[in-house]
Every structure is written in structure tokens, then in C-alpha cells.
Amino acid sequence: MKIARPPISEEIPTSSMADIAFLLIIYFMVTTTFAATRGLDFSLPKEEDTPLIDKEESVLIEIQPGGALLVDNKPMQLDQILEYLKPKLERNPLKPVIIRPNEMAEYGYMVSVFDELRQAEEKIGIEVKNVSIPTQREVDMFWY
Amino acid sequence: MKLQSRSVQNQGIPTASMADIAFLLIIFFMVTINFEVDKTTVFLPKTDLRLEIPKKSAYVSVTEAGQIRVSSGEEISIPVSNADDVLTFALGVIAADPQKAFVLKADKNVPYRFVDGVIDALKQAEAEVIYLLSEQKTVDDAGAAPTGG
Numbered sequence: 001m002k003i004a005r006p007p008i009s010e011e012i013p014t015s016s017m018a019d020i021a022f023l024l025i026i027y028f029m030v031t032t033t034f035a036a037t038r039g040l041d042f043s044l045p046k047e048e049d050t051p052l053i054d055k056e057e058s059v060l061i062e063i064q065p066g067g068a069l070l071v072d073n074k075p076m077q078l079d080q081i082l083e084y085l086k087p088k089l090e091r092n093p094l095k096p097v098i099i100r101p102n103e104m105a106e107y108g109y110m111v112s113v114f115d116e117l118r119q120a121e122e123k124i125g126i127e128v129k130n131v132s133i134p135t136q137r138e139v140d141m142f143w144y
Numbered sequence: 145m146k147l148q149s150r151s152v153q154n155q156g157i158p159t160a161s162m163a164d165i166a167f168l169l170i171i172f173f174m175v176t177i178n179f180e181v182d183k184t185t186v187f188l189p190k191t192d193l194r195l196e197i198p199k200k201s202a203y204v205s206v207t208e209a210g211q212i213r214v215s216s217g218e219e220i221s222i223p224v225s226n227a228d229d230v231l232t233f234a235l236g237v238i239a240a241d242p243q244k245a246f247v248l249k250a251d252k253n254v255p256y257r258f259v260d261g262v263i264d265a266l267k268q269a270e271a272e273v274i275y276l277l278s279e280q281k282t283v284d285d286a287g288a289a290p291t292g293g
Contacts, residue, residue, distance in 0.1 A: 021166030028173040038194035039277040101256040108252025111189035118193050135264035
């Protein structure tokens with residue numbers, strides 16, 4: 001007796017393609033981490049181009065542990081710095097501003113102050129062109 | 145007059161194009177994905193101003209405990225023991241590409257002395273620009289700003 005074979009389909013089975021594709025999407029979605037790819041740019045001067053800044057001629061912003069700010073030895077809030085700087089920058093647009101965090105101050109506060117200074121043009125209409133963040137080595141070598 | 149019978153409507157949902165849509169989504173993910181060279185977990189400081197960091201920048205990360213990792217931007221970051229190692233690393237990177245940008249990925253709560261050492265190393269290596277990696281500041285973050293002493 002001859003047994004009839006079932007007919008073989010000539011098409012490629014693609015019904016599970018969508019399932020595989022969606023599994024791949026779920027894998028990508030679960031494993032993807034959204035990396036921070038933005039930040040504040042801080043241009044470093046060349047050693048030979050670095051001007052010696054007289055401490056008396058500059059505005060000194062000291063950052064204490066806990067975030068307390070002293071601007072030219074006066075306690076100040078972050079949002080008061082630009083108003084304090086405005087008349088000085090109007091007289092001298094190249095007025096040097098030195099950010100000097102205490103070694104135990106949290107790094108985040110330094111970034112907040114730098115961020116505030118970078119927004120000067122937007123907030124008070126004058127750019128703070130000369131911001132310096134000296135390192136401890138530079139302070140030891142050049143501070144007078 | 146006898147009305148013509150309505151055509152039989154297919155009750156199934158057409159799923160033939162589902163795979164095409166899914167594969168398009170996969171291609172989108174594969175094209176847009178950025179492989180992180182540094183996976184150090186830190187709480188980044190928050191800023192209003194944020195600029196796009198150039199791709200393939202070198203990374204220096206500093207955790208809250210002061211642990212430092214470095215990456216030239218091409219491979220996964222490796223731990224280094226102190227700022228002197230950062231200087232050695234930075235000199236190598238600058239020698240290969242003097243225009244290379246450096247990204248400082250530091251925890252917002254790390255004592256500044258750790259960051260100071262890293263910045264000093266990058267300055268000594270004559271890096272041109274450092275990007276201070278940050279997150280977007282929101283209205284809720286306004287209370288965390290530094291205050292007068």
C-alpha cells in the first residue's frame with residue numbers, strides 16, 4: 001500500500017520572525033543605559049600663556065565645606081555673585097575671577113559656582129571672560 | 145431585487161508587517177547606541193549649562209571615595225592609584241592626539257582635593273579642554289545650591 005506524503009510547503013516560515021525581533025528590542029531596551037554626554041567645558045591655559053593674576057585685582061570666590069561661599073571674604077548666596085560682579089565687570093570686562101574651593105569642599109559646589117559664572121552673559125548681560133580655578137600646586141607656586 | 149451579498153471580511157489582525165517594524169526599531173537602537181567606556185557609578189553635579197561632549201573623548205572618573213579610573217575613549221576604563229598615574233595616562237593620550245578632550249566624571253560629593261589632583265595632572269599634561277560631566281539641573285535642584293557662610 002502506498003502512503004501519501006503530506007505536501008511540503010514551499011514558503012519560508014516567517015511567523016516567528018516578529019517574536020524574535022521583539023525579543024531583540026526588549027534586550028536592547030533593558031541593557032541600554034542612557035549615558036550623560038554633556039557637561040561644562042573648562043578651557044585650560046597653556047603654561048606659557050598663563051598670566052600672573054594679582055590676588056588684589058581679582059575677585060576671589062572661596063567655597064567652604066558644606067557649600068558656604070565667601071566672595072572677597074564676604075558671605076554670599078550663589079545667586080548674588082553675578083550681581084556683585086556686574087559693576088566690577090562693567091569697569092573691567094577682563095576682571096579675573098578666581099574660584100578657590102577648600103580641599104574638603106564637595107566638588108559639586110565648585111561646579112555650581114562655575115555654572116553660575118558661565119551664565120553671566122544670559123543673566124546680567126556681561127560675560128565673565130577670565131575665570132581661573134587654580135590647583136593647590138599652582139597656589140603653592142604662584143600665589144602671593 | 146436581490147441585493148448582492150457583502151464580501152466576507154477578514155477578522156484577523158494583519159501582522160505581516162510586524163517583523164518589518166520590529167527590525168526597523170532594532171536598527172534604530174543599534175545605530176543610536178553609545179557604548180560607555182566608563183561605567184563608574186557616580187552622582188553627577190547638576191548644571192543649567194550643558195554642552196555636547198566630543199565623541200571619543202578621554203575619561204577620568206572619580207568616585208565619592210576618591211577612586212580614580214581612566215580611559216582614552218577607545219577602551220573600557222581602568223583603575224589608577226593616584227593623580228601621578230593620571231598624569232602619566234594624560235601624557236600618553238596627549239602624545240597620541242594633542243587635541244584630545246578630557247571628560248572629568250566626578251561624584252558631586254567627592255572632596256575637592258581629589259579633583260584638584262586630577263585637574264592639576266591634566267594641566268601639567270597640557271590638556272586643552274576639560275569637560276566637567278554633569279546632569280541637567282531642574283527646578284527641584286535649586287535648593288541644593290551653595291549658600292553664604
